[in-house]
Amino acid sequence: MLAHTPKQNIFSGMPMTLLPEEVTLLVEKNFAKVVQLKDPANPPTQDLKDKYAEYLEKVNKEQVESYEEERKKRVLSMIDIIVEGKKRKLMKQLKQRQTTGDTIEIDREAILNSEMQRGSVTHTPYVQTFTEDPWYKENDFTPADWNFPSTKEDKLKYEVFKNLWEKDYYVTPGQKFGGDYLIYPGDPVKFHAFAIVQCRDHTDPIPMVDLIAHSRIGSTTRKTFVIASQREDGEIAYHSVRLGDLS
Incomplete structure (x- = not known):
């Protein structure tokens, strides 16, 4: 929000703390420079x-x-x-x-x-x-030198972040919900997150206990828990995890 107009949520001002993914995206799109x-x-x-x-x-x-x-x-x-x-x-x-x-x-x-x-x-x-x-x-x-992403894990996270941004979603950190990102359909000031996204390499096996934990987190928080990975052709794949009906 802007200091002189605090009772609005349309225009944002500085200063602000940016995610490394946000900085890289801004530089890549020529919206900013470091x-x-x-x-x-x-x-x-x-x-x-x-x-x-x-x-x-x-x-x-x-x-x-x-x-x-x-x-x-x-x-x-x-x-x-x-x-x-x-x-x-x-x-x-x-x-x-x-x-x-x-x-x-x-x-x-x-x-x-x-x-x-x-x-x-x-x-x-x-x-x-x-x-x-x-x-x-x-x-x-x-x-200034800006080297993010440099690791395999960070590269995957950035590609997922960029893909979500290009789909017009709002993205914020999701560590407190056991994921990498929280996804919003609009401005987080106006909307609740509807999904928790965790980034994983498509070759990594997912233990059953993790799947159960993820589905329970999603059920408890009323959000869809999503596993995001990058295929060999570069496409980002999303798989939702949810509790099944045991009745």
């Missing part, structure tokens, strides 16, 4: 520190101005109610003093200023979520 600082051990320059301090001051000032503007709008929307309330209070005081004939004058501008001062508190800046690095330039970075 870079690193040319000299990560080099401390920030004084100029960069000054820019950072100036930026913090600017952001804090903008946030205070925005807060005061919103506060003024809220007060103005209720000013008539506040004025009527103060009139009733003054009339009650006059009756208690048995005073009659006095005209009650209410200064709306004074009330507005008073309410604005009451709403003025020590402002704590909001935490910002950056969608790009505001301090470094593009020439401060150099291409």
Whole structure:
């Protein structure tokens, strides 16, 4: 979600933690590239520190101005109610003093200023979520080596991940359910996972005890447990495991 619009789930922002499979997919599809600082051990320059301090001051000032503007709008929307309330209070005081004939004058501008001062508190800046690095330039970075997947197991997992992504499924880690991935029909914020996917080499035998355990996990979590493997021709095959009817 974006920091300035938290009550929505359509647009996502940075920072975020990506799976190795996601990084490889982004690089392979030319959606992103992996870079690193040319000299990560080099401390920030004084100029960069000054820019950072100036930026913090600017952001804090903008946030205070925005807060005061919103506060003024809220007060103005209720000013008539506040004025009527103060009139009733003054009339009650006059009756208690048995005073009659006095005209009650209410200064709306004074009330507005008073309410604005009451709403003025020590402002704590909001935490910002950056969608790009505001301090470094593009020439401060150099291409970084990215070697995932390198093992046979990781290559299989990546091919399965990519295949699921190309089928328009949403994929998240599935280790807590005994698999490699959880599969969603749509945004995980809106939908529950409907399948647990475990990646296995197509030549590896699956012990019966594992099949029973997988089927029980699927039954307990109300998800389909799926075994994914890659055939010799490169195609990804999926086999679901579920408890049979013993009656």
